Amino acid sequence: MCGIIGYTGGKQASPILIKGLERLEYRGYDSSGIAVLDGTNIGIIKTRGKVEALKKKTDGGNKPHGTVGIGHTRWATHGVPSDVNSHPHLSQDGRFAVVHNGIIENYAEIKSDLESKGVVFASDTDSEVIAQLAAYLYNGNMTDTVRAVCERLVGSYAVGIISTEAPDTVYAMRKDNPLVIGLGKNENFIASDIAAALEHTHEFVQLGDGEFARLTSHTATFFDRDGNRIEKTPYSIDWDISRAEKAGYPHFMLKEIYEQPRAITDTVRPRIKGNEIVLDKIVLDAHNVNSIDKIDIIGCGSAYHAGIVGKSFIEKYCRIRVNCVLASEYIYSDPITDNRTLTIIISQSGETADTLAALKLAKKSGSHTVAVVNVLESAIAREADDVLYTHAGPEIAVATTKGYTTQVAALYLIGLKMARIKHNISEDRYKSLLRKITELPEKVQHILDDTSKIKTFAEKYSSHKCVFFIGRGTDYAASLEGALKLKEISYIHAEAYAAGELKHGTISLIEKGTITIAIVTQSALQQKMLSNIKAVQSRYGSVLAIATPKTSDVGEFCDGMFVMPECDDDLSPVLTAVALQLFAYYVAADRGCDIDKPRNLAKSVTVE
Ligand code: F6R
Numbered sequence: 001m002c003g004i005i006g007y008t009g010g011k012q013a014s015p016i017l018i019k020g021l022e023r024l025e026y027r028g029y030d031s032s033g034i035a036v037l038d039g040t041n042i043g044i045i046k047t048r049g050k051v052e053a054l055k056k057k058t059d060g061g062n063k064p065h066g067t068v069g070i071g072h073t074r075w076a077t078h079g080v081p082s083d084v085n086s087h088p089h090l091s092q093d094g095r096f097a098v099v100h101n102g103i104i105e106n107y108a109e110i111k112s113d114l115e116s117k118g119v120v121f122a123s124d125t126d127s128e129v130i131a132q133l134a135a136y137l138y139n140g141n142m143t144d145t146v147r148a149v150c151e152r153l154v155g156s157y158a159v160g161i162i163s164t165e166a167p168d169t170v171y172a173m174r175k176d177n178p179l180v181i182g183l184g185k186n187e188n189f190i191a192s193d194i195a196a197a198l199e200h201t202h203e204f205v206q207l208g209d210g211e212f213a214r215l216t217s218h219t220a221t222f223f224d225r226d227g228n229r230i231e232k233t234p235y236s237i238d239w240d241i242s243r244a245e246k247a248g249y250p251h252f253m254l255k256e257i258y259e260q261p262r263a264i265t266d267t268v269r270p271r272i273k274g275n276e277i278v279l280d281k282i283v284l285d286a287h288n289v290n291s292i293d294k295i296d297i298i299g300c301g302s303a304y305h306a307g308i309v310g311k312s313f314i315e316k317y318c319r320i321r322v323n324c325v326l327a328s329e330y331i332y333s334d335p336i337t338d339n340r341t342l343t344i345i346i347s348q349s350g351e352t353a354d355t356l357a358a359l360k361l362a363k364k365s366g367s368h369t370v371a372v373v374n375v376l377e378s379a380i381a382r383e384a385d386d387v388l389y390t391h392a393g394p395e396i397a398v399a400t401t402k403g404y405t406t407q408v409a410a411l412y413l414i415g416l417k418m419a420r421i422k423h424n425i426s427e428d429r430y431k432s433l434l435r436k437i438t439e440l441p442e443k444v445q446h447i448l449d450d451t452s453k454i455k456t457f458a459e460k461y462s463s464h465k466c467v468f469f470i471g472r473g474t475d476y477a478a479s480l481e482g483a484l485k486l487k488e489i490s491y492i493h494a495e496a497y498a499a500g501e502l503k504h505g506t507i508s509l510i511e512k513g514t515i516t517i518a519i520v521t522q523s524a525l526q527q528k529m530l531s532n533i534k535a536v537q538s539r540y541g542s543v544l545a546i547a548t549p550k551t552s553d554v555g556e557f558c559d560g561m562f563v564m565p566e567c568d569d570d571l572s573p574v575l576t577a578v579a580l581q582l583f584a585y586y587v588a589a590d591r592g593c594d595i596d597k598p599r600n601l602a603k604s605v606t607v608e
Helices: 013-027 051-057 107-116 128-137 142-152 252-258 260-271 286-290 301-318 353-364 379-383 402-421 427-449 452-461 474-490 499-504 523-538 549-557 569-590
Strands: 003-008 031-037 042-048 068-074 096-104 155-163 170-175 180-183 188-191 203-206 212-215 220-223 294-299 321-326 341-347 368-373 386-389 466-471 493-498 515-520 542-547 560-563
Touching: 003 013, 003 096, 003 155, 003 170, 013 031, 013 051, 013 068, 013 188, 031 051, 031 096, 031 155, 042 051, 068 096, 068 155, 068 170, 096 128, 107 128, 128 142, 128 155, 142 170, 142 212, 170 188, 188 212, 252 260, 252 569, 260 402, 260 427, 286 402, 294 301, 294 353, 301 321, 301 341, 301 402, 301 474, 301 569, 341 353, 341 402, 353 368, 353 379, 368 379, 368 402, 386 402, 402 427, 402 569, 427 569, 452 542, 452 560, 452 569, 466 474, 466 499, 466 523, 474 493, 474 515, 474 569, 493 499, 499 523, 515 523, 515 549, 515 569, 523 542, 523 549, 542 549, 542 569, 549 560
Parallel strands: 294 321, 294 341, 341 368, 368 386, 466 493, 466 515, 515 542, 542 560
Antiparallel strands: 003 068, 003 188, 031 042, 031 068, 096 155, 155 170, 170 212, 180 188, 180 203, 212 220
């Protein structure tokens, strides 16, 4: 969703802000803008549309002049996308400029209060109240003013403020919305995610909820919600900026698909010591594991789909009941959760608002919470009792790929470790699964080495209006993710069904020209799948199969088949995901879609 970058230092701010905004484009936005302080005045340039348009308006980032500034990409919530509703917002006296992510819930009340005192608003946004309020509350002390502004705001926010009253300073504050402080040499940054500042520094500090920061080129000072100074410990990011660049690929999504062998290796390898699985600092010993009588896995979108794969694996090998729940449903469901429930929270970004709310609720109910998260020090990583990082590296394309497969790999490790503790798996099976998990990257690589067949299928069927995905067991879980990938980036209507459910309604939609992708990797369910495939074909529908060498007999009854490398039935969702990501990618590419930034979607969904 919206993105923030801020700079104070010795260089011209505008080019740094524009570059930072380009790096935030992937979050999804509809307008952008920058505000720069030249020591006396604040210059603002903003526009509806892409950062490219902003770049033109600023002469390629050459104006406004000044070495202190803030920039923003906006994803409209209050007020249509327009030049005037774009950020930064300026107070009516021109002294304060503000960029804001999140939603100010009491903005209407603050607005009418200020209007009654003669303040005239320029935009329809909730965010403008922050700039007007700062100007109204200013008492000669900027730090005090920022604290007083925080005190009045209800809702979620990450905010950057500059003011002519403190011409060398950027202020930042946050609550329930991501914001990091980048510490450079004689320069400092604020950013809604590290990608925006990573080419300037690898040292970051996370602002906690309710905290705020005062940055000059040489100092970074932090305060708690009451205005007391606090110390914060920086952490280092070892991601290289090249990881956040396309490196010759036409799209980030394709690059990230190709990064999966490395990402899965980095997630799995460091946790396997001989025959032991060591999950960082997470204590999963006999006492803890045996006291659990239920596991809740919670996430949104693809993270939820990873949870469904995890559910069947964990239930099969641990014999513990697992509920996989959508975060947005969990928070309003009055969940039956207590200290005998282990809650596994899954999130690539670590910032998804629904997932964060679910995590807080699970903790409040007494459950022990483990977060499977990609982004270091993100809100979910910090809030959970324990965290297991997936080491996917920065994921820029809106549609997750390596984020998803590394989540599945992490869940395999958690499940396998608990299964061994509970003595529900033979030592032979444990060792064989462990070995096969470490072999997943090379099998993924095998698929990536020759994508021509998937590309040919994709181009053949890219003009179709509707695609069904069917599978049974863990193949059904893989279908859900395949359908989501296709619909979000190609805008083709796609639905996943448990294959056995077709006859209970959906089959009435099958007709000539309908495409069904049948995932058949479970040897035990192959015959059942075959019956489902035949039922589709009897209604003149076309069927493409995704199979393994063991199940490839189904190809005889299909209109086309992609055979993946041999794989353990329990681990096939990782390979299937890669094949279906490629299918979705090539369909979308053939249709000329904006693959990395699909319409209406945002990478990090920080509002409920
Ligand atoms: C789909 C996709 C989304 C995310 C979902 C959760 O390709 O990327 O469905 O999986 O928004 O995001 P995180 O994992 O960041 O919590």
